Amino acid sequence: MTGDEYKQLLGVHCYLHIPFCRQRCNYCDFFLVTRQDLQERFFHALDEETILRTAPYHDRKVKTVHVGGGTPSLVPSSYLGGWLETLDGQLSLDDTVEITLEANPEDITPEKSRELVSLGINRLSLGVQSFRPEKLHALGRRHSADQASRVVAAALDLFGNVSVDLICGVEGESLDMWEQDLHAVLASGIPHVSIYMLSVEKKTKLESLVRRGMVSLPGEHEQAAMYLKACELLEEQGFLHYEVSNFSKPGFFSRYNLGCWHRESYLGFGPSAHSFTVSSQKEIRSANVSSMLRYIASPGDAVLSSEIILEKERNDERIFLGLRLSSGLLLDELSGYHQGSRGFEETLGRLRAQGLVDIRDGVLVLSRKGFLFADKVAEELMPS
Numbered sequence: 113m114t115g116d117e118y119k120q121l122l123g124v125h126c127y128l129h130i131p132f133c134r135q136r137c138n139y140c141d142f143f144l145v146t147r148q149d150l151q152e153r154f155f156h157a158l159d160e161e162t163i164l165r166t167a168p169y170h171d172r173k174v175k176t177v178h179v180g181g182g183t184p185s186l187v188p189s190s191y192l193g194g195w196l197e198t199l200d201g202q203l204s205l206d207d208t209v210e211i212t213l214e215a216n217p218e219d220i221t222p223e224k225s226r227e228l229v230s231l232g233i234n235r236l237s238l239g240v241q242s243f244r245p246e247k248l249h250a251l252g253r254r255h256s257a258d259q260a261s262r263v264v265a266a267a268l269d270l271f272g273n274v275s276v277d278l279i280c281g282v283e284g285e286s287l288d289m290w291e292q293d294l295h296a297v298l299a300s301g302i303p304h305v306s307i308y309m310l311s312v313e314k315k316t317k318l319e320s321l322v323r324r325g326m327v328s329l330p331g332e333h334e335q336a337a338m339y340l341k342a343c344e345l346l347e348e349q350g351f352l353h354y355e356v357s358n359f360s361k362p363g364f365f366s367r368y369n370l371g372c373w374h375r376e377s378y379l380g381f382g383p384s385a386h387s388f389t390v391s392s393q394k395e396i397r398s399a400n401v402s403s404m405l406r407y408i409a410s411p412g413d414a415v416l417s418s419e420i421i422l423e424k425e426r427n428d429e430r431i432f433l434g435l436r437l438s439s440g441l442l443l444d445e446l447s448g449y450h451q452g453s454r455g456f457e458e459t460l461g462r463l464r465a466q467g468l469v470d471i472r473d474g475v476l477v478l479s480r481k482g483f484l485f486a487d488k489v490a491e492e493l494m495p496s
């Protein structure tokens with residue numbers, strides 16, 4: 113099989129960034145707008161961008177589509193359906209395509225769910241964050257705990273393939289409180305969970321509250337204990353810890369995310385979306401403009417910057433992404449990047465002695481403790 117045939121077999125993944133939210137949550141630094149009057153013009157621009165940008169990839173099948181944001185569940189289903197038709201007309205969706213929509217519980221009514229299913233959306237990723245009322249309030253979320261439980265149950269009936277996001281490390285949260293969220297997930301029968309530790313991002317309301325001493329979050333050790341508790345409880349109940357933040361029952365992995373972590377081609381549409389394309393000649397990374405008004409005015413110029421990935425960067429990325437996955441990194445591959453340097457052997461020995469990495473059948477994997485320091489370990493293992 114030639115390199116090109118192989119890449120065609122892989123197809124392509126697609127990401128759509130829908131940057132609309134009702135209001136900004138106090139911890140969020142994503143690119144988004146709260147002007148809903150721009151939705152119609154946004155979807156016109158999106159169609160134009162999709163038609164222009166997909167032209168070089170007509171021979172590829174779409175393996176997965178991930179509609180993220182922002183709040184994709186906020187926009188009318190007819191807009192989403194129109195875009196999916198445009199995409200299908202350009203690239204054609206694989207028969208087994210995974211189509212995920214990120215949704216906030218307050219938007220998911222029975223009617224909305226049926227509309228989404230009729231569009232072919234077959235995986236729902238719910239931004240639940242917590243099942244506890246005080247925590248939802250502290251996070252500034254709009255849905256109630258009861259609403260989250262009801263929506264999860266209904267989504268499981270209709271979609272089956274459902275994921276929830278949970279955040280840990282909110283002000284005043286103890287390990288016991290965090291365990292209540294984990295037990296709520298386990299009791300619900302959800303087959304996929306993404307766990308995030310609350311981080312204080314620059315220029316967010318949360319940063320300002322923390323800086324002025326009005327909010328104080330659990331420390332690093334407490335957050336680490338919460339993460340490790342999640343690993344322990346979820347794995348005990350049959351979840352596979354397949355990526356630093358992601359846990360899945362067998363067969364319910366996010367195929368879109370796995371594709372990105374394995375460095376397969378993905379095309380990102382919408383403002384602030386990123387793309388990565390692989391061909392037999394080169395790998396290219398590009399980023400779309402992070403301005404709604406510029407995007408709408410000139411969707412043909414959506415791509416603001418692009419760069420060819422050089423060998424060193426590619427190898428570093430393989431280390432960084434490979435280590436995040438429980439499937440790990442082939443030790444031979446990693447040694448090859450270091451060309452047998454003694455420094456590498458010493459680093460590896462130290463990381464093993466610290467209990468951060470294991471070697472199993474010639475594959476280097478992070479330990480549970482190592483997952484907590486995945487970025488730092490990856491940096492240490494990158495050739496200088």
Ligand code: SF4
Pocket residue numbers: 132133135136137140141142144181182183216239
């Ligand atoms: S709903 Fe999601 S994307 Fe929108 S502001 Fe809140 S956290 Fe950010």
